[in-house]
Amino acid sequence: MTVADTMPTEVPLARPFPRDVPVPRHVLPARTRMTCVLAVDIGGTKVAAALVDEGGALLRSATRPTPRADVMSALAALVAEVIADGPPPHAVGVGCAGPLDLTTGAVSPVNMPSWRGFPLREELRRLTGLPVVLAGDAQCMALGEHWLGAGQGSTSLLGVVVSTGIGGGLVIGGAPLLGPAGNAGHVGHMSVDPDGERCECGGRGCVERYSSGPNLARWALENGWAPDGERDARALAADAAIGHPVAVAAFERGARALAGMIASTAAAVELDTVVIGGGVSAAGEVLFGPLERALDDVAGLAFVRAVRVRPTTLGVRAGLAGAARLAWRLSGPGAPPPPDPAMAGEGPPPVVGAGPIG
Numbered sequence: 604m605t606v607a608d609t610m611p612t613e614v615p616l617a618r619p620f621p622r623d624v625p626v627p628r629h630v631l632p633a634r635t636r637m638t639c640v641l642a643v644d645i646g647g648t649k650v651a652a653a654l655v656d657e658g659g660a661l662l663r664s665a666t667r668p669t670p671r672a673d674v675m676s677a678l679a680a681l682v683a684e685v686i687a688d689g690p691p692p693h694a695v696g697v698g699c700a701g702p703l704d705l706t707t708g709a710v711s712p713v714n715m716p717s718w719r720g721f722p723l724r725e726e727l728r729r730l731t732g733l734p735v736v737l738a739g740d741a742q743c744m745a746l747g748e749h750w751l752g753a754g755q756g757s758t759s760l761l762g763v764v765v766s767t768g769i770g771g772g773l774v775i776g777g778a779p780l781l782g783p784a785g786n787a788g789h790v791g792h793m794s795v796d797p798d799g800e801r802c803e804c805g806g807r808g809c810v811e812r813y814s815s816g817p818n819l820a821r822w823a824l825e826n827g828w829a830p831d832g833e834r835d836a837r838a839l840a841a842d843a844a845i846g847h848p849v850a851v852a853a854f855e856r857g858a859r860a861l862a863g864m865i866a867s868t869a870a871a872v873e874l875d876t877v878v879i880g881g882g883v884s885a886a887g888e889v890l891f892g893p894l895e896r897a898l899d900d901v902a903g904l905a906f907v908r909a910v911r912v913r914p915t916t917l918g919v920r921a922g923l924a925g926a927a928r929l930a931w932r933l934s935g936p937g938a939p940p941p942p943d944p945a946m947a948g949e950g951p952p953p954v955v956g957a958g959p960i961g
């Protein structure tokens with residue numbers, strides 16, 4: 604039986620020893636031997652895994668493209684690569700594209716057709732022999748940014764991933780708000796126009812229909828944008844940056860939808876901070892400038908107007924950081940560890956229009 608087999612899920616592991624009694628090292632509680640957790644981030648284009656210590660430092664990490672079939676075998680190979688020769692992890696945190704069902708630990712990522720109701724939590728537990736905690740990939744992004752990134756110190760945070768789709772996650776009072784089945788924070792499918800366009804989800808007027816990378820490019824192409832080369836959101840951002848009127852209008856339209864969603868969410872849960880990541884966030888000023896102006900127009904109440912919007916500082920590593928934080932929350936002591944800047948800012952810049960949510 605391993606330490607992990609006996610690990611409670613909610614209570615701190617360490618039992619306090621009297622301060623004045625010397626404790627031989629071999630009888631120290633299991634907690635003191637724990638040095639790292641295994642973080643896993645699963646999306647439609649890549650799977651990533653890392654060993655992460657209690658301060659947030661990446662000890663080892665690896666990334667592979669997501670295969671079209673047999674994702675679990677690829678994941679097993681990735682995990683084996685990361686934990687080989689490293690300190691043994693004592694828990695696993697995993698972020699996966701949704702929807703998911705935390706009551707069963709199953710996932711059904713929209714962009715991974717081979718996984719429908721896939722029992723990811725149980726498969727990872729079987730693979731590693733460790734306790735596993737699961738959340739959505741954008742929920743992990745939010746938690747990672749709160750722990751080590753642009754959301755540090757926030758008491759009410761929304762993390763938004765603007766990419767192929769739009770995902771989100773809430774961190775309220777330092778704790779992730781996952782929802783009963785794990786789908787809280789699906790802000791991409793909040794309706795900002797009840798009379799608007801039909802969304803792929805079946806709803807109407809969803810933010811994603813206006814602001815995701817493919818939808819930004821689609822609207823621009825329908826309205827006279829005719830680039831010579833690539834026709835994606837990255838090319839659209841480049842054209843917006845040099846003042847192409849349709850490209851500028853596409854980002855202003857997308858930013859306005861995001862502003863509506865942000866103001867509504869701020870009114871619902873009294874946000875103080877919004878962190879925006881994902882490939883489209885790399886567009887920079889052509890997104891954040893119009894977003895700031897739209898929020899100024901859309902938001903009314905003082906507490907809604909007070910919300911701060913910031914770009915990601917962890918980039919593509921935010922999901923891994925959040926998955927690690929989940930694992931530490933599962934298995935570590937109650938008090939959050941101090942943030943370690945070692946992980947912050949090291950990720951490569953996000954790529955516009957590439958990859959799934961997260």
Ligand SMILES: [Zn+2]
Nearest residue numbers: 792802804809
């Ligand atoms: Zn929708």
